[in-house]
Amino acid sequence: xxxxxxxxxxxxxxxxxxxxxxxxxxxxxxxxxxxxxxxxxxxxxxxxxxxxxxxxxxxxxxxxxxxxxxxxxxxxxxxxxxxxxxxxxxxxxxxxxxxxxxxxxxxxxxxxxxxxxxxxxxxxxxxxxxxxxxxxxxxxxxxxxxxxxxxxxxxxxxxxxxxxxxxxxxxxxxxxxxxxxxxxxxxxxxxxxxxxxxxxxxxxxxxxxxxxxxxxxxxxxxxxxxxxxxxxxxxxxxxxxxxxxxxxxxxxxxxxxxxxxxxxxxxxxxxxxxxxxxxxxxxxxxxxxxxxxxxxxxxxxxxxxxxxxxxxxxxxxxxxxxxxxxxxxxxxxxxxxxxxxxxxxxxxxxxxxxxxxxxxxxxxxxxxxxxxxxxxxxxxxxxxxxxxxxxxxxxxxxxxxxxxxxxxxxxxxxxxxxxxxxxxxxxxxxxxxxxxxxxxxxxxxxxxxxxxxxxxxxxxxxxxxxxxxxxxxxxxxxxxxxxxxxxxxxxxxxxxxxxxxxxxxxxxxxxxxxxxxxxxxxxxxxxxxxxxxxxxxxxxxxxxxxxxxxxxxxxxxxxxxxxxxxxxxxxxxxxxxxxxxxxxxxxxxxxxxxxxxxxxxxxxxxxxxxxxxxxxxxxxxxxxxxxxxxxxxxxxxxxxxxxxxxxxxxxxxxxxxxxxxxxxxxxxxxxxxxxxxxxxxxxxxxxxxxxxxxxxxxxxxxxxxxxxxxxxxxxxxxxxxxxxxxxxxxxxxxxxxxxxxxxxxxxxxxxxxxxxxxxxxxxxxxxxxx
Numbered sequence: 001x002x003x004x005x006x007x008x009x010x011x012x013x014x015x016x017x018x019x020x021x022x023x024x025x026x027x028x029x030x031x032x033x034x035x036x037x038x039x040x041x042x043x044x045x046x047x048x049x050x051x052x053x054x055x056x057x058x059x060x061x062x063x064x065x066x067x068x069x070x071x072x073x074x075x076x077x078x079x080x081x082x083x084x085x086x087x088x089x090x091x092x093x094x095x096x097x098x099x100x101x102x103x104x105x106x107x108x109x110x111x112x113x114x115x116x117x118x119x120x121x122x123x124x125x126x127x128x129x130x131x132x133x134x135x136x137x138x139x140x141x142x143x144x145x146x147x148x149x150x151x152x153x154x155x156x157x158x159x160x161x162x163x164x165x166x167x168x169x170x171x172x173x174x175x176x177x178x179x180x181x182x183x184x185x186x187x188x189x190x191x192x193x194x195x196x197x198x199x200x201x202x203x204x205x206x207x208x209x210x211x212x213x214x215x216x217x218x219x220x221x222x223x224x225x226x227x228x229x230x231x232x233x234x235x236x237x238x239x240x241x242x243x244x245x246x247x248x249x250x251x252x253x254x255x256x257x258x259x260x261x262x263x264x265x266x267x268x269x270x271x272x273x274x275x276x277x278x279x280x281x282x283x284x285x286x287x288x289x290x291x292x293x294x295x296x297x298x299x300x301x302x303x304x305x306x307x308x309x310x311x312x313x314x315x316x317x318x319x320x321x322x323x324x325x326x327x328x329x330x331x332x333x334x335x336x337x338x339x340x341x342x343x344x345x346x347x348x349x350x351x352x353x354x355x356x357x358x359x360x361x362x363x364x365x366x367x368x369x370x371x372x373x374x375x376x377x378x379x380x381x382x383x384x385x386x387x388x389x390x391x392x393x394x395x396x397x398x399x400x401x402x403x404x405x406x407x408x409x410x411x412x413x414x415x416x417x418x419x420x421x422x423x424x425x426x427x428x429x430x431x432x433x434x435x436x437x438x439x440x441x442x443x444x445x446x447x448x449x450x451x452x453x454x455x456x457x458x459x460x461x462x463x464x465x466x467x468x469x470x471x472x473x474x475x476x477x478x479x480x481x482x483x484x485x486x487x488x489x490x491x492x493x494x495x496x497x498x499x500x501x502x503x504x505x506x507x508x509x510x511x512x513x514x515x516x517x518x519x520x521x522x523x524x525x526x527x528x529x530x531x532x533x534x535x536x537x538x539x540x541x542x543x544x545x546x547x548x549x550x551x552x553x554x555x556x557x558x559x560x561x562x563x564x565x566x567x568x569x570x571x572x573x574x575x576x577x578x579x580x581x582x583x584x585x586x587x588x589x590x591x592x593x594x595x596x597x598x599x600x601x602x603x604x605x606x607x608x609x610x611x612x613x614x615x616x617x618x619x620x621x622x623x624x625x626x627x628x629x630x631x632x633x634x635x636x637x638x639x640x641x642x643x644x645x646x647x648x649x650x651x652x653x654x655x656x657x658x659x660x661x662x663x664x665x666x667x668x669x670x671x672x673x674x675x676x677x678x679x680x681x682x683x684x685x686x687x688x689x690x691x692x693x694x695x696x697x698x699x700x701x702x703x704x705x706x707x708x709x710x711x712x713x714x715x716x717x718x719x720x721x722x723x724x725x726x727x728x729x730x731x732x733x734x735x736x737x738x739x740x741x742x743x744x745x746x747x748x749x750x751x752x753x754x755x756x757x758x759x760x761x762x763x764x765x766x767x768x769x770x
Contacts, residue, residue, distance in 0.1 A: 011142060013457030014158050015077060017327040023077035024462040029469060031067060032085025035060045036474040040089025042708030044481040045715075046220050047097040048583040050638055051630050054227050056090035057083050057153045057448065059170055059701040065160035066167035076161040080458050081466050083153060084449045088470030091445035092123045093478050095438030098401055099430055100482065101578045101588030105558070106426045106595065107515070107549045108358070110486055110578075115479035117352050118431060121345055122438025123471035125376070128341045129383040129439070130446045131333055131464055137387055137447060138454050139330075145391030150451030157456055166767060169695050173702020173762070177219035178710050180755050184217060184748070187488075187714030190735045194218075195637050196745035199274055200249070210252030211245050212274035214637040216582075217752035220707030221638065223700035225645020226759060232627055233639075233646030239631025240639035242614075243282045248274055251281050264557045264604045267496050275581055278635065280557060283589075284604045286633025288611025290590045291597070293626040296619060298402035332460045346372045349435075358431065360424030371432055378407045378436045383443040390444040391451070400444070401587055404437040405594055412598035423515075423551055426595040433591065442471070481712065482578070487722065488715035489577030491528045492562075494537075498569035499555065503546060513553030520545045520562055522726045527572065538725070545572070551600075586633045641752075645700070648756055652696055652763040696763025703759065 015021060022028075039056040047053045064082035068074030096119055103110060137145055156166060186194040195216050200208035225233045255262055255269035262269060265280045272280065326332075349372035354365060363371075382403040411429045415421065420428075446467055453463045503516050510516075520543050527537040546563040548570065550556040562572035578585050596603055614632070618625040631639045717733045724731040736743070 013329060013455060014154075014161070015457030017329040017457065019457070020328070021075040021077050023075065023459055024081055024466065025078055027068070027071070028078040028081040029085055029466065031064060032060075032082040032466065032470060033473040035063070035082065035086030036089030036470045037477040038089070038709070039086060039705070040093045040474040041477045041481040041712055042705055043090045043093035044097055044478055045485065045708045045712050046224065046704060047094065048101065048485060048578060048585045049216075050221060050224055050642060051584065051586040051634055052224055052228065052642075053090070053094045053097075054224060054701070054704060055087075055149045055445075055448075057087045057149060057445070057452070058156055059698070059705060060086040061153055061156045061160070062166045062170050062698065062701075065157070066171075076157050076456055077458055079157055079160065080453055080456055081462065083157075084453070084463050085466045085470035085473075087445055087449055088123065088442065088467055089474035089477070091126075091442045092119050092438060092471060092474055093481075095119075095122055095400070095441035096434070096478050096482070097585065098441070098587040099404060099434035099437045099591050101585040102430045102591040102595065103427055104486065104576050104578050104585075105589055105592035106430065107423055107551045107558070107560075108427050110479075110483050112479045112483060113356065114431070115482060116475050117348075117356075118434045119438055119475040119478055120471065121349055121352075121375070122379075122435040123442050123475065124341065124345060124468060125379045125435065125439035126383055126442030127446055127464060127467045127471065128338050128345075129380050130387055130443045130450070131338050132335065133384065133387050133447075134332060134450050134460060135330075137391060138450050141391070142454070145388065145451075147391045147448050147451035149390075149445075150448035151455065153448070153452045154455035157452070166698055169698040169762060169767060170702040170705075173219075173223070173699040174706045175702075176755070176758055177223075177703040177706025180219055180751065181707050181710035181714075184751065185711060185714040187718045188710070188733070188735070190738070190743075191740065192743055192748045192751060193745055194748070196748040197637075198745070206252075206256075208245075208249045209256070210272075210274055210277055211249040212636070213244070213640070214635070215640040215644075215749075215752070216635075216637040217641060217748055217755075218707050218711065219703035219755060220711065221641035222645040222648070222752075222756060222759060223703035223707070225642035225647075226649045226700040226763070227697055227704075228642070228646065230646040230650040233643045235623060235627045236631035236634070237636075237639045237643040239628040240634065240636035243278065243286065243632045244274070244636040247282050247285070248277050251277055263554065264607075266499060266556060271496055279581070281607060283633065284607035285611040285614070286586070286629065287589045287593045288603075288608030289615045289629035290586055290611075290626070290633050291593045291608075292612040292615040293629040294401055294405050294590055294594075296615065297624075297626050298405055328459050329454075329457055330460070333464050342376065346376055349375060353431075358424045358427040360422055363420075363428075371428075374411070375432055375435050378410075378432075379439040382407070382436055382440040386440040386444040387447040390447055400437060400440050401590070403440050404433050404591065407436045408433040408591060408594050409598065412595050416598055421599045423600075426592070426599055429595050429599075430591060484712070484715055484719055485583055486577040488719035489580055489582050490722075491575045491580070492525045492539075493528050493573050493575060495571060495573055498564075498567065498571045500568060501548075501555070501563060501570050502568070503548065503563055512555055513551055514556060514561075515549045515551070517547040517549055519543055520547045524726050524728055526722070526725050539572075540728075547574075551596075581635045581637070584634050584638070586630050589633070644752070644756055645759070648759050648763070649696065651760055655764055694763070695765060695767050696759065698767075699759060699762040703755075 039060065043053050043056065061079060061083040064079045065074070068078060068082070096115065100110070100115060100118065160166070183189050183191040184194055195214050197212060197214040199212045202208055252269060258269055261267055264284065265272070267276070269277070350368050353368040353371055385403065386400060408429055411432050415425050415429060449467065450460065450463060453460060501514070503511065503514070523541065523543050525539050525542045527539055529536070542562070544565070546565060548561045548563050550561065551558055556570070560574040560576065561570045562574060563569070564571050577583055579589070593603065593608070611629070615625045615629055618628050721732055
């Protein structure tokens with residue numbers, strides 16, 4: 001329906017423009033900054049593990065209402081500033097984890113300075129470019145663009161102002177989820193197995209050998225599955241079943257009799273575990289599938305993107321003839337801030353590229369200026385697209401990854417024409433694409449926040465300042481969390497069979513795709529057995545070993561290795577935390593695959609093209625292939641746990657419909673004819689299966705936050721143990737012995753089942769009126 005011509009004059013926000021309530025207060029900014037740091041870190045943790053992110057604005061709003069109320073009377077406008085500031089952490093983190101992990105897959109380290117700079121540049125671009133779009137998208141098209149997350153968040157804030165209480169449901173999820181994770185997490189107390197596993201090897205013919213069923217029984221996966229629902233989680237699990245119960249046993253069946261390794265593997269298939277088979281053969285297929293599905297998604301959404309861009313550019317400059325003295329609810333930051341800020345960012349990006357270039361990708365000043373301008377051009381285009389699209393489909397369905405792929409493809413094509421095909425230029429491409437992705441991601445959530453502010457009657461310029469403040473604060477925790485996960489989850493393993501190798505004579509030399517990086521920096525490391533069982537081996541004097549980095553080698557799979565100059569063999573593999581089974585980072589792998597495919601053409605193309613063919617089959621079946629492809633790439637341990645949450649959502653929805661039928665029989669007026677469900681109360685739409693603020697979604701948000709916070713605590717503990725080992729110490733966190741009487745897979749499944757039942761119970765229990 002077209003917007004009403006007088007929508008601007010007839011709409012009345014919750015707080016009138018003439019009212020002046022506390023808004024941009026110190027306590028609101030401090031609390032919002034705390035939530036930005038917290039939920040930014042949680043988003044990085046959950047996103048790297050599950051490949052999915054969920055909106056943080058609603059749980060932040062719920063927690064803010066409760067906390068500020070405890071410190072005295074709180075204004076709805078203050079609570080809005082808290083969620084606006086805090087939500088910046090989640091949106092920036094989403095853009096970061098989609099792109100910057102690709103640096104690891106391209107063979108580079110995660111420099112804290114680079115992460116901070118790219119996140120800051122992208123975050124501020126997203127806010128600045130959204131400011132001139134606010135009047136057109138939020139005000140003029142109020143009835144056309146609904147911004148679902150922003151509208152739901154406004155409902156929460158207004159219900160809280162009227163006295164409704166949602167916080168107890170989030171706190172229940174936080175409390176039970178944290179208690180469960182403390183004992184479940186393998187890095188903390190480890191009272192029972194964190195990943196119950198069943199590897200198959202049936203009978204003398206070794207039926208299903210190579211296949212495996214496992215589940216990371218964590219509260220964050222359960223909560224994510226509930227929020228995304230049965231349909232999406234089932235498609236993800238279908239991808240996992242295809243990989244782990246079909247591809248893996250097929251690879252073992254056909255390859256177990258081979259007497260030499262099959263590229264890109266370096267050991268015999270007969271000697272590989274399911275995890276080894278997945279890492280070596282299925283993951284490249286999954287990367288090809290995710291890349292192909294991303295390109296198909298980009299092609300499918302291209303008309304929408306083009307229409308949004310055309311409409312956005314057409315409306316730029318409209319309605320700028322505002323009154324000289326705007327009312328409180330129409331007062332944006334002035335255009336001079338947008339233009340001046342954009343110029344400053346161009347200068348800062350140029351200086352960063354000029355004085356802190358990617359090692360090996362030094363280009364001239366003119367090229368750096370062009371790169372900075374390219375970022376701004378792509379950033380403006382995709383900020384405009386993202387801000388409009390999320391108004392229709394919501395932030396979770398916004399094709400940000402598709403827009404990033406388009407940026408990377410264009411950038412990589414330019415580099416290819418220029419002859420810039422060295423690995424370092426791949427890192428430069430991800431630098432450009434990363435800023436654009438972060439800007440588009442933050443613009444979408446900024447638009448949602450401004451919609452919330454418009455509905456409740458916030459002051460736009462104060463929200464915009466809060467967003468920019470939130471960006472600055474949260475980027476510190478995001479870079480720290482990325483590095484923490486990369487180091488805390490890293491593993492050093494002896495290769496099953498050492499590989500004789502001749503390294504380059506000089507540092508930074510390359511032989512057969514293997515780059516010599518000089519002596520290893522650590523003195524002490526701990527070696528994990530290849531099968532992850534038995535006693536770990538302490539290795540001293542490790543700094544005598546040579547660090548190698550393999551990209552596109554025919555001898556080694558991509559990754560880092562330690563070479564022993566005494567034996568002239570590669571003996572140890574250094575498995576980075578990001579990219580491992582525990583933090584697969586599928587979007588980052590997608591970006592690295594796109595860049596490598598264009599610049600080097602040295603991918604294991606046979607496996608990649610099998611993934612492409614798989615996606616084509618799935619598309620022909622009428623299924624959106626990106627979800628299936630991500631499921632095929634991730635470990636089944638992730639997708640099975642997420643599916644359990646989706647199954648709980650289905651059971652709750654069925655129970656709601658059954659309850660609605662009973663109510664209809666007793667009192668037909670209690671049923672909403674539009675939905676067939678009970679009429680929502682002023683406090684809770686508890687029986688609305690699509691509600692963003694249903695009891696189940698609030699409880700699931702608590703589970704996600706608890707799993708992320710306590711999970712990060714466990715990663716920090718592991719990292720601390722690693723630092724102690726590197727310094728020759730022996731500090732170890734106390735954990736339950738794996739010989740304790742309840743350390744069994746069946747007990748782990750039982751406890752996860754009880755946690756799932758708690759979700760089912762609280763999702764069906766109406767919220768309290770107070």
